[in-house]
Amino acid sequence: MQxxxxxxxxxxxxxxxxxxxxxxxxxxxxxxxxSPCVGQDIESIGRSLVKxxxxxxxxxxxxxxxxxxxxxxxxxDKIKEWVSFSAxxxxxxxxxxxxxxxxxxxxxxCFVYLPSDYSPDRQWxxxxxxxxxxxxxxxxxxxxxxxxxxxDDFIFxxxxxxxxxxxxxxxETIILSAIxxxxxxxxxxxxxxxxxxxxxxxxxxWYLAIRYPSLFAAINPVAxxxxxxxxxxxxxxxxxxxxxxxxxxxIPVEAAxxxxxxxERLHYKVICRELPELKHQFPMNETGRVLEWFLTNKRTRYxxxxxxxxxxxxYSVAYWAEITEFSGLIRQTSxxxxxxxGHLMRPEGFPVTASVEAEIKEENNEIWLTTHEIKTLRLYxxxxxxxxxxPLKILVNGKxxxxxxxxxxxxxxLDSVKKMNDQEALFSAYxxxxxxxxxx
Numbered sequence: 001m002q003x004x005x006x007x008x009x010x011x012x013x014x015x016x017x018x019x020x021x022x023x024x025x026x027x028x029x030x031x032x033x034x035s036p037c038v039g040q041d042i043e044s045i046g047r048s049l050v051k052x053x054x055x056x057x058x059x060x061x062x063x064x065x066x067x068x069x070x071x072x073x074x075x076x077d078k079i080k081e082w083v084s085f086s087a088x089x090x091x092x093x094x095x096x097x098x099x100x101x102x103x104x105x106x107x108x109x110c111f112v113y114l115p116s117d118y119s120p121d122r123q124w125x126x127x128x129x130x131x132x133x134x135x136x137x138x139x140x141x142x143x144x145x146x147x148x149x150x151x152d153d154f155i156f157x158x159x160x161x162x163x164x165x166x167x168x169x170x171x172e173t174i175i176l177s178a179i180x181x182x183x184x185x186x187x188x189x190x191x192x193x194x195x196x197x198x199x200x201x202x203x204x205x206w207y208l209a210i211r212y213p214s215l216f217a218a219i220n221p222v223a224x225x226x227x228x229x230x231x232x233x234x235x236x237x238x239x240x241x242x243x244x245x246x247x248x249x250x251i252p253v254e255a256a257x258x259x260x261x262x263x264e265r266l267h268y269k270v271i272c273r274e275l276p277e278l279k280h281q282f283p284m285n286e287t288g289r290v291l292e293w294f295l296t297n298k299r300t301r302y303x304x305x306x307x308x309x310x311x312x313x314x315y316s317v318a319y320w321a322e323i324t325e326f327s328g329l330i331r332q333t334s335x336x337x338x339x340x341x342g343h344l345m346r347p348e349g350f351p352v353t354a355s356v357e358a359e360i361k362e363e364n365n366e367i368w369l370t371t372h373e374i375k376t377l378r379l380y381x382x383x384x385x386x387x388x389x390x391p392l393k394i395l396v397n398g399k400x401x402x403x404x405x406x407x408x409x410x411x412x413x414l415d416s417v418k419k420m421n422d423q424e425a426l427f428s429a430y431x432x433x434x435x436x437x438x439x440x
Contacts, residue, residue, distance in 0.1 A: 046072055050082040053414050066411055076408045080426050083417055089120035089187045096141060099185075101159070101177040108174040111137040112182060113145065113156040123189035124155045125295065128179065132199030132223075133164035140201070147284035150291040154194075157182050166197070166204025167227055175208060179215075180421060190424050191299040196220035196290065198282050199251065203227055206259070210234045213308070214319045214425070218297035220290050223248055223280055225255035230353070232262050233307050234318065237300040239269035241293055243286055245278025301425040302384040304362070309355040317420070320385060320427065321358050325376040360385055369396045369433075376434050380416055380427035381406055388429065399436050406431060 046069065053065040069079070094116045100107040118124070131140040137158035145151050159178040161171045182188060195216050197205040202224015209219045210231045218239045226232065240263060244256035253274060260272035271293070275283060300319075308318035316323040354373040361368060365387050367379065379394075386392055386406075394402040408428040416427045 042072055042074070046074060046078070047082045047086060050079070050414070051086045054083075054086060054418060066414070069410055076410070076413070076428050079410050079413055080428070083413060083423055083426060087184075087187075087423065089185070091120055092118060092186065094118050096138070098138075099178075099181060101174065101181045103170060103173050103177055108177060109137060109160040110174070110178040110181065111141050111156075111158045111160070112186070113141050113151070113158075114186070115152040115155065117152065118155070118186075120187045123187055123192075125153065125189050125192035126155045126157060126182070126194065127291070127294070128175070128193065128195040129156055129158040130166055130175070130195070130197030130201030130204045131158065131160070131164065132197075132201050134162065135164065135198075135201070136160045136162075140198070143198075143282050143284070144287055147282075148287040148291055150288055153295070154291065155182070155186060155188065164200035164204075166201065167207040171204065172208065172211070175204070176212075183421070190422065191301065192217050192295075192297075193299070194218050194220070194294045194297075196222065197224060198222045199224060199280065202251075209238050209240075211315050213238050214299075214317075214420075214422075217299040218294055220294070221256075221259075222283060223251055225251055226259045229259065229262060231309050231311075232259065232268075233266060233309055233355075235263065235268055236266075236305070236307050237303050237319075239297050240271070241290055242270065242272040243283055243290070244272075244274055245280065245283075246274050246276045247278060248280045250280035302382060304385070305357075305359045307355070307357045309353050311353045318356075319425075320380040320382070321356055322378040322380070323354060323356065323374055323376075324378050324432065325374075326354050327373040327375050362386075364393065365390050366393045366395065369394065371396060371435050374435055376432065378430055378432050380412075381429040381431065382425075382427045394431070394433065396433065396435055401433060401436060402431065 049065045049069045053062050053069070056062050056065070092114055094114045097112045097114065099110045099112055101110050115124070127144070129140045129144060131137065137160040140158045141156050144156055157178055159174045161174050163171070165171050166175060179193070183190070193216055195205050195209060196219070197203070202221035203226070205219050205221040205224060206226035207228060209216050210228045213234045216238050218241065220241045220243065222243045223245060242256045242260055244253045246253050256272055256274065260270055263270040273286070275286070303319055306319050306321060308321065310316060310323070313326065352373055355371070356374060356377065357370040359368045360366070367386070369377070371377065381388070388406055388408060391403060391405050393400060406429045412430055413426055413428050417423055
């Protein structure tokens with residue numbers, strides 16, 4: 001009888017322990033089972049907030065999205081990940097598509113070729129193809145498709161601008177608008193955007209690459225002449241594959257030789273292919289070789305050294321450097337020369353070029369700058385460029401003007417993406433610099 005009571009007491013004790021343990025362990029078990037769901041919710045909420053901020057022009061809406069993003073208390077790297085994957089794409093039919101893109105208050109025509117196995121699940125390299133005077137985007141795409149065995153490796157984008165004056169403000173706007181529209185609609189590999197152009201389209205290739213070097217991975221001007229040969233220094237990280245016919249009487253081959261020799265003297269990456277029997281024609285038999293060469297090049301997103309020159313206030317950003325104010329010695333005028341707005345001129349009327357050379361010295365976590373005719377600069381920074389955990393030192397024209405630690409900032413990431421329309425080259429901090437005068 002007593003033995004039975006002991007057994008009963010032991011059983012009651014065991015049940016009591018199990019009961020109490022259940023209350024202790026249950027919250028922990030529930031947390032473990034629900035934590036993936038919580039993580040998934042944060043992931044979807046974060047991506048949605050990033051997309052909302054990047055797609056909005058309303059300041060209050062942007063403030064709310066930013067406040068909620070900060071409230072998620074996630075790492076800067078997670079924000080970058082959400083930015084990189086914030087875009088979504090739908091399946092599209094293969095073949096040639098005609099698109100209309102905004103050009104001021106008008107619409108411009110653009111043609112896009114999608115490979116036969118196009119899928120939005122992967123990134124695709126891009127060829128921006130510019131036609132010559134009197135041509136069309138459709139005709140330029142067809143020239144590539146008829147001549148190349150590698151057409152299904154690339155998306156082709158070809159805007160139409162009848163005059164072929166791609167270096168005009170309107171021509172430039174059509175090109176940039178076509179690229180931006182394609183970024184929205186298709187899964188482009190923005191580190192593999194290549195540009196090719198024939199005749200005046202070749203002029204446009206030189207012009208756009210010099211103005212926007214951080215946009216392109218490599219270029220292929222064909223039977224063209226560089227309209228800004230004094231600014232070829234901007235192409236430090238943009239390899240060029242020049243093609244020109246020796247028998248070309250419209251644009252003589254000397255144009256190609258001049259650009260090639262200038263780039264070689266700068267020790268930049270350049271190939272110049274002269275075709276002995278070719279006149280002023282699109283080189284149908286060369287396109288396969290060009291496309292193969294394109295794929296050997298990838299955009300340099302975070303170059304440790306940059307050189308950028310400009311003679312116009314319209315062009316002030318290259319990679320991680322932005323000219324925010326030009327020298328006080330320069331008056332910024334409209335209508336001279338050639339009725340191009342924003343040209344830099346001295347008060348006495350002489351044209352002038354502003355320039356910046358920047359180099360990151362990794363061993364000391366320093367940035368060395370050499371500037372000319374620049375009053376203020378903004379430098380965009382990222383972990384890929386400098387060590388953000390250590391103090392950064394900046395020297396301008398041999399003078400130390402900054403020493404301190406740079407703090408990463410979520411808003412800077414988002415705002416730089418909106419400004420540069422680039423979801424691959426991401427900057428988490430910036431610093432504004434005033435260039436000291438010679439007597440300081």
